[in-house]
Amino acid sequence: MFNAFSIVREVAGVVAVATTKIPAIEKRFRISERLDGNWPEGPFLWLHGASLGECRMLLSLAGFLQQDLPGCPKILITAQKPEVVDFLKNSGKDIEAAMAPADTPTSLAKFISKVKPVGLVLGENELWPGYLSAMRRLSLKPSVAIVSGRFRMALPFMDYSPVGFAAMQTGADSSRIQAAFGDTSSTKAVIGGDWKLLSWAKAGKQVSAPENPSVDTVFLSMHFAEWASLSRMILSSIKRQESVVLVPRRLEEVETFRKALVEQELIVTEWPLVQKGAVSMVTEFGLVPEILKNSRSAVVGGSFSLTLGVHDFWEPLQNGVATCVGPYSRGQRETVCTLVREGVLTQLQTTAGFADRNKADIRMVQSFLERERLKITESYQQLVEFLKDLLQAQG
Numbered sequence: 001m002f003n004a005f006s007i008v009r010e011v012a013g014v015v016a017v018a019t020t021k022i023p024a025i026e027k028r029f030r031i032s033e034r035l036d037g038n039w040p041e042g043p044f045l046w047l048h049g050a051s052l053g054e055c056r057m058l059l060s061l062a063g064f065l066q067q068d069l070p071g072c073p074k075i076l077i078t079a080q081k082p083e084v085v086d087f088l089k090n091s092g093k094d095i096e097a098a099m100a101p102a103d104t105p106t107s108l109a110k111f112i113s114k115v116k117p118v119g120l121v122l123g124e125n126e127l128w129p130g131y132l133s134a135m136r137r138l139s140l141k142p143s144v145a146i147v148s149g150r151f152r153m154a155l156p157f158m159d160y161s162p163v164g165f166a167a168m169q170t171g172a173d174s175s176r177i178q179a180a181f182g183d184t185s186s187t188k189a190v191i192g193g194d195w196k197l198l199s200w201a202k203a204g205k206q207v208s209a210p211e212n213p214s215v216d217t218v219f220l221s222m223h224f225a226e227w228a229s230l231s232r233m234i235l236s237s238i239k240r241q242e243s244v245v246l247v248p249r250r251l252e253e254v255e256t257f258r259k260a261l262v263e264q265e266l267i268v269t270e271w272p273l274v275q276k277g278a279v280s281m282v283t284e285f286g287l288v289p290e291i292l293k294n295s296r297s298a299v300v301g302g303s304f305s306l307t308l309g310v311h312d313f314w315e316p317l318q319n320g321v322a323t324c325v326g327p328y329s330r331g332q333r334e335t336v337c338t339l340v341r342e343g344v345l346t347q348l349q350t351t352a353g354f355a356d357r358n359k360a361d362i363r364m365v366q367s368f369l370e371r372e373r374l375k376i377t378e379s380y381q382q383l384v385e386f387l388k389d390l391l392q393a394q395g
Helices: 002-019 023-029 031-036 052-068 082-089 105-115 129-138 171-181 195-203 224-239 251-263 288-292 314-318 333-341 362-394
Strands: 044-048 075-079 096-099 117-123 144-149 163-168 189-191 215-222 244-248 267-270 278-281 295-300 322-325
Touching: 031 096, 031 105, 044 052, 052 075, 052 082, 052 117, 052 144, 052 195, 052 362, 075 082, 082 096, 105 129, 117 129, 117 362, 129 144, 144 171, 144 195, 144 362, 163 171, 163 362, 171 189, 189 362, 195 314, 195 362, 215 224, 215 288, 215 314, 224 244, 224 251, 224 278, 244 251, 244 288, 251 267, 251 278, 288 295, 288 314, 295 314, 314 362
Parallel strands: 044 075, 044 117, 075 096, 117 144, 144 163, 163 189, 215 244, 215 295, 244 278, 267 278, 295 322
Antiparallel strands: none
């Protein structure tokens, strides 16, 4: 089975090479960088995440490891999306960033030869089989960690033995991956919560609502695929003369959103200009923390379309902003159910109830997040100990 999958990976590499000859695809996805690399010279501690949310978490983790891990190697963070790599490179942090290697034998061989990873920390659910097998060949001791992990089911051909540490978001995630490890595995999965809260958890600050917010509702990480629901909620807000901020998930959809808003005969401004009865468009990455400090409530995208996955609801919660998601919570269903049950998060089944949606009591949010803080800080310290042992074994 695994040999057959290796052949599939080889074929995928051939197809990917062909796509580099199509200028539009190459420009958007920078596939040639994933195949042949523009990778820095190692050795590095390799951190990998899929998209912006995961990589922002890994960027935060990198800073803490550089403080808390004795002899911390240079850190390389890889991502699959060009815009995320550009964000990382422009972060001003003491890390290197690059496109993630394609999961093909040839690309991974080039990557490993250049980067020389001493260990791999995977964000959430990036369990690429080639990544695991490459790290197994590099080290007799398990050298892969999963943090803020999510896990649905094991693949029959996967070898999970390179994973030496797993901090999973929920108890269900922990149980599922523990079963995948098998009874003979020495790796114990722990419940570590969602590490998108890592910076907040380590800072020790209590959640508090923003003072005198100028934004009534911010729509975060919205896809144009959610426009039917989004437009109804925006119109509801504007009819009540609220100030609205719209943060598109993809920058290439900014103008599409702007055109649709103008067609609705709405007043459209650009952040940081905010006014009652108008929609302020956000046209850059990295502005959400500033916006949330000035927001009364937030609606999180990815949750108004069945085919998408709900985006980061923790960021508005940790900023004391009343937070709402739509009827779909793909990828985070168990966590969303828990937060709704605990009265921390509001979930709309239809947009008809948007104007009258419940807003969580800030005390409920504070109590819940304090429990999350404990899980995150304890599992973070366990990661540090795992990496200490790994580096000592290699030293």
